[in-house]
Amino acid sequence: DARVTQTPRHKVTEMGQEVTMRCQPILGHNTVFWYRQTMMQGLELLAYFRNRAPLDDSGMPKDRFSAEMPDATLATLKIQPSEPRDSAVYFCASGSSTGTGDANTGELFFGEGSRLTVL
Amino acid sequence: QQPVQSPQAVILREGEDAVINCSSSKALYSVHWYRQKHGEAPVFLMILLKGGEQKGHEKISASFNEKKQQSSLYLTASQLSYSGTYFCGTGSGSARQLTFGSGTQLTVLP
Numbered sequence: 001d002a003r004v005t006q007t008p009r010h011k012v013t014e015m016g017q018e019v020t021m022r023c024q025p026i027l028g029h030n031t032v033f034w035y036r037q038t039m040m041q042g043l044e045l046l047a048y049f050r051n052r053a054p055l056d057d058s059g060m061p062k063d064r065f066s067a068e069m070p071d072a073t074l075a076t077l078k079i080q081p082s083e084p085r086d087s088a089v090y091f092c093a094s095g096s097s098t099g100t101g102d103a104n105t106g107e108l109f110f111g112e113g114s115r116l117t118v119l
Numbered sequence: 120q121q122p123v124q125s126p127q128a129v130i131l132r133e134g135e136d137a138v139i140n141c142s143s144s145k146a147l148y149s150v151h152w153y154r155q156k157h158g159e160a161p162v163f164l165m166i167l168l169k170g171g172e173q174k175g176h177e178k179i180s181a182s183f184n185e186k187k188q189q190s191s192l193y194l195t196a197s198q199l200s201y202s203g204t205y206f207c208g209t210g211s212g213s214a215r216q217l218t219f220g221s222g223t224q225l226t227v228l229p
Contacts, residue, residue: 033217042121043161043206043219056216091160108151108208108217110160 002026006092006111014119018080021114023092024073032075033108034060034067035091043091049075050097082118089113120144122209124220132228133199139192139223141207149210150183150190151217156203164205165192194225202227 005024013019025032034046047057047067057067064083069075079086093108122143129137141150148169153161167183167190180193194201204222 035219042221045216045218048216093161107163107166108153108161110162112160 002109004092004094004109004111006090006114008114009112010115010117012117012119013082015083016081017118018078019082019086019116019118020079021077021090021092021116023075023077023094023111025075025092025094026109027073029094029096029109030072031095031097032069033093033095034075034077035093036088037091037113038088046077046090079116082116084118087116087118089115121218122207122220124205124207124223126223127221128224128226130226130228131197134196135227137194137197137225139194139205139207139225140189141191141209141220142187142189143209145188145209147183147185147188147190147209150181151208151210152179152181152190152192153206153208153219154201154203155206155222161206197225197227199227199229201225 007022030051032049036044036046044059046060048055049069052069064079066078091110091113093110095108096106122141125140131137150167152164154164155161165181167181169185183190204224206219206222208217208219210217
């Protein structure tokens with residue numbers, strides 16, 4: 001049963017520490033999204049990759065966040081240094097883009113999320 | 120920019136109907152609908168594409184008005200399992216990235 005795998009599922013860390021979250025998209029999918037979910041902001045788009053190329057990271061705080069896809073089977077989201085306001089659930093989702101015009105004409109499959117708590 | 124959803128919350132009895140609306144200030148290429156139950160990941164319900172093609176759920180329907188940049192999700196004869204938070208996601212921008220609204224919390228009571 002194909003699914004998006006995220007690690008870690010839970011992370012508690014202290015302010016100032018580096019946090020790395022990992023995502024394994026579904027094999028064959030060529031789009032990867034990172035979302036952050038909080039009660040106040042809902043689902044915020046942080047970064048978006050298509051064919052491993054970053055196409056949009058305008059929602060991501062550039063000074064502390066970075067997102068990469070070192071290969072087609074791994075996407076990473078890094079926070080350095082972490083702050084209490086980064087506490088949230090981070091979701092990775094993957095899908096298929098069928099053409100150059102549309103980023104996503106199909107279903108997005110979400111991972112179970114990484115719950116981050118920064119003390 | 121996030122699409123705007125309304126209402127923010129709705130409570131109804133099993134068997135009743137509900138409509139959830141989604142609107143955007145940007146030109147839309149697609150509208151997606153997802154449902155999230157508490158503590159779980161969002162799950163795909165439906166996608167509506169520019170041009171009228173619709174793909175998705177057999178018991179839930181939706182409309183997409185491209186000119187008004189709006190979409191509505193129709194839940195008829197609601198079931199207890201319909202409870203959750205519904206998100207609309209709109210594909211817009213140069214990369215058609217998917218941006219979600221703030222969600223509509225739906226509670227179906229017995």
